[in-house]
Amino acid sequence: MARYHLHLHNSIGFVRDEEGAEFQDLEEARSSAVDSVRSILCEEVEQGVIDLRGWIDIADPGGDLLASIRFAEAVELRLDGEES
Amino acid sequence: MIERHFARLRARDVVDAAEEEAIRSAISEIREYPADLTFIRAGELLHNSTLLLDGFMCRYKDLKSGQRQITELHVAGDFADLHSFTLKRLDHEVMTLTPCRVAIVPHDNLARITEEFPHLTRMYWFMTNVDAAVHREWELSLGRRSAIARLASLFCELHTRLKLVGLAEGSSFALPLTQTDLAECLGLTNVHVNRTLRELREKGLVEFQGGKVTIRNRTELANVGEFDPSYLYLDHRPI
Numbered sequence: 001m002a003r004y005h006l007h008l009h010n011s012i013g014f015v016r017d018e019e020g021a022e023f024q025d026l027e028e029a030r031s032s033a034v035d036s037v038r039s040i041l042c043e044e045v046e047q048g049v050i051d052l053r054g055w056i057d058i059a060d061p062g063g064d065l066l067a068s069i070r071f072a073e074a075v076e077l078r079l080d081g082e083e084s
Numbered sequence: 085m086i087e088r089h090f091a092r093l094r095a096r097d098v099v100d101a102a103e104e105e106a107i108r109s110a111i112s113e114i115r116e117y118p119a120d121l122t123f124i125r126a127g128e129l130l131h132n133s134t135l136l137l138d139g140f141m142c143r144y145k146d147l148k149s150g151q152r153q154i155t156e157l158h159v160a161g162d163f164a165d166l167h168s169f170t171l172k173r174l175d176h177e178v179m180t181l182t183p184c185r186v187a188i189v190p191h192d193n194l195a196r197i198t199e200e201f202p203h204l205t206r207m208y209w210f211m212t213n214v215d216a217a218v219h220r221e222w223e224l225s226l227g228r229r230s231a232i233a234r235l236a237s238l239f240c241e242l243h244t245r246l247k248l249v250g251l252a253e254g255s256s257f258a259l260p261l262t263q264t265d266l267a268e269c270l271g272l273t274n275v276h277v278n279r280t281l282r283e284l285r286e287k288g289l290v291e292f293q294g295g296k297v298t299i300r301n302r303t304e305l306a307n308v309g310e311f312d313p314s315y316l317y318l319d320h321r322p323i
Binding site for chain 2: 006008015019022032033035036039046
C-alpha cells in the first residue's frame with residue numbers, strides 16, 4: 001500500500017487533496033481517479049451540464065506528479081452524426 | 085464513560101437507580117481496541133453485545149471488489165450491536181474507525197435484564213428501532229440525496245448525536261475520521277467528498293479540518309441536507 005494524493009482541477013477551481021488515501025499501487029489510484037471523474041460528471045449531468053475540461057493529478061506524498069487523468073479520458077463520448 | 089450511554093437513554097425516558105445498576109452490572113469487562121479493527125465478522129456466532137464508551141466505530145458491508153459501504157456510524161454511548169442479542173449472527177461487520185474503549189455485555193446478562201426489567205427492555209427495543217431509523221435516513225441519502233446534501237445531512241446528524249452525549253461544544257465537534265471513511269459512509273469517492281467539502285466551506289456552512297467539524301451556519305446546513313432530527317426520536321416520553 002502507498003499513499004497517493006488526488007488533486008482535482010475543474011470548473012469550480014482547484015481542490016487540493018491534503019490528506020490523500022492508501023491504494024495498492026498507482027493503477028488502483030488511477031482507477032479511483034476515473035471513478036471520481038465519472039461520479040462528479042454524473043452529478044453535473046443531473047444539473048444539465050457536461051463539462052469535460054477538468055483533470056485529476058495523482059501525486060505522491062512528496063508532491064511529485066505521477067499521472068494526470070483528464071475528464072475526457074474517463075468517458076467515451078458518442079455524438080449525433082457519428083457512426084455507432 | 086458509561087455516563088454517555090445513560091445520557092443517551094435519559095434523553096428519551098427516565099432510567100431509575102435500579103435500572104442503572106442493572107446495566108452497570110451487566111458489563112463483564114472493558115476492552116481497548118485499536119483503530120481500523122474489524123472485531124465482528126458477518127456470520128460468526130456472537131455471545132456478547134458491544135457498548136461503545138469512547139471513540140468512533142461503524143457497521144459496514146462490502147463487495148468482493150473490496151468496495152465498502154458504511155451503513156451506520158456509532159458514537160460514544162451507543163450499543164454497536166444490541167441487535168446481535170436476538171440475531172446471534174450479524175449480516176454485516178463492525179469495525180473501529182478510531183481507537184475505541186468498549187464495554188462487553190454478555191447476551192446472558194441481557195437476557196436477565198429482559199426478564200427482570202421490562203421497562204429497560206422496552207428502552208433497548210426503542211434503541212434498536214432508532215438504529216433502524218438511522219439506516220432508513222441513510223438509505224434516503226444514498227439513493228436520492230445529492231453529494232452536498234448527503235454530507236450536510238451527515239454532519240447535522242453527527243452534531244445532534246454527539247451533542248446528546250456531551251461531545252459537541254456549541255457548533256463544533258471532534259470527528260477524527262478520514263476522507264475515505266466519509267466517502268464510505270456517503271457512497272462517493274474521496275475526490276468527490278473533498279470537492280463537496282470545499283463547496284460546503286465556500287458556501288460558509290461547515291468546515292472539516294484536522295479531525296474537527298465546525299458548523300458555521302446550522303440552519304442553512306440543515307436546509308441543504310434536508311435534515312429533520314425527528315428520525316432520531318429525541319423527545320422525552322414514557323417508553
